[in-house]
Amino acid sequence: MKWKTALEEMKPYKPGRSIEDVKRTYGLTHIVKLASNENPYGTSQEVLDYLDQNPLQYEIYPDGHSSRLRKKLAEKHGVSEESILFGNGSDEIITIICRALLDEGKHTIMATPTFPQYAHNAKIEGAAITEIPLKDGLHDLDAFLKAITKDTTVIWICNPNNPTGTLMPVGEIVDFLHHVPEDVLVVLDEAYFEYITDDQHVDSISLLEQLNNIIVLRTFSKAYGLASMRLGYGIAHPAVVTPLNKVRNPFNNNSLAVAVAEVAVQDKEFIEKCRSLNDQQRMRFKQFAAHHGLHMFDSQTNFVLIQVPSDADEASEFLLQQGYIVRSGNALGTPGYIRVTVGTEQQNDGFFTAFDKFLQQGGSHEE
Incomplete structure (x- = not known):
């Protein structure tokens, strides 16, 4: 082979x-x-009750647009429905981003240690990788800026970071984002967003109002307790989501996952x-x-x-x-x-x- x-x-x-x-x-x-x-x-008990009471039509393909869930998430986050990208877990969205933006001759930047799937997928695409050591457990964003080249296409920020659990101050992230070239996509991977209790933290989705080159990743696998369902999503400017949707597989989210997520997202x-x-x-x-x-x-x-x-x-x-x-x-x-x-x-x-x-x-x- x-x-x-x-x-x-x-x-x-x-x-x-x-x-x-x-x-x-x-x-x-x-x-x-x-x-x-x-x-x-x-x-959520509401999810468990739903599963008991609502059988699926197993022979029918899922709604490839996840229309009802899309509408609920758009309302929850105050964004347009066209701003949402669904994945089979946020892992798949990471893969989609790498397939769309990385190949030989392209360059990507991430911290080390951080979530390993960024580097894993970048290697598969043949991209050059720069890994910046954490500084006191946090992303060294000054070093990130210095590492950007004309070939850089994607920057990854896991916040809070896995495996350290540390949270970058929002002010540092905002300052960093304003210095990143507009043609470089910055991925803010926030799988653990729902667990944040720092009262100084600002929801990164609000940054989309001023920046078009970021995508914020969230998941139902952690706080929502739906890891087995494999459902994640990204929120970005429609000009970012549309090309990524060209890479996304059709029917990548199964009907059961989407149905229970519709229930789970309402149980605040x-x-x-x-x-x-x-x-x-x-x-x-x-x-x-x-x-x-x-x-x-x-x-x-x-x-x-x-x-x-x-x-x-x-x-x-x-x-x-x-x-x-x-x-x-x-x-x-x-x-x-x-x-x-x-x-x-x-x-x-x-x-x-x-x-x-x-x-x-x-x-x-x-x-």
Whole structure:
């Protein structure tokens, strides 16, 4: 087979350990998955009620325009319906952007570490990649500006950033955007937007009123608790959305995903509850880290990146044996740290107990 040469040094995405796999391997009966930043509170009761009461016509193709959901999201965000691009998860929108704007001879800029699918898809398209190291856990936007060349077509900003959970001040982003050439698309990936509690943060969608070269990505996979449905969307000026729609596959969102998203987006109370509960539990992680003298990045998401006093793989393996699935920072570009989804109060109680055992075994930084 005459594969693209870029694939030779690439690896397929490796998902984390499943609950059933961990049960079998370690002989455990109770497992808590805190590795994939899913919503531990599930999804809206209104969604569950809808699924019980509304059967689908399985033989009928989905509405390729997602008309009802499009209308609801346009009203929610105060944008035109033509400003919305749907994807099979925001992952697919990242792929669409790369297919539309990147190829050999083109250049893209992103942070490191950040969400790996930006670089993954850019490599497949043969584009040149500049990765700018984070500065104190945040995007170094001055370095981004210096890295722009005549061949730059896409810049990626994950905000809050994954895996650090850190949030860029909106003022810095606005200043940066006004210095980016108008023919360079800036992707503001805001998968964790609904978890932000910083009262100084401004909704980036409002920036579309003054800037035509940005696209804001959102998803139903995180706070809405619909990760299995694979539904994300981007909001941009119609002049950006129209070319991207030429790359998008027809019927890329299934009927069930669109139908439940129409219900979920209306349940504001559920999102507010999840944001509040997550903030309370996130504070417990901050207090735990401070008590043990462990560094933890200031998170505005439903996960934390917390320091471990030894190898991250070793820490992850120990916690796995205790029944807690987390992500080792060795796989995320953050050695010496683990990424932990903020669970429910009960889940976090157990996690802290397991982490304490690890610290007692391996030694903590506690003075």
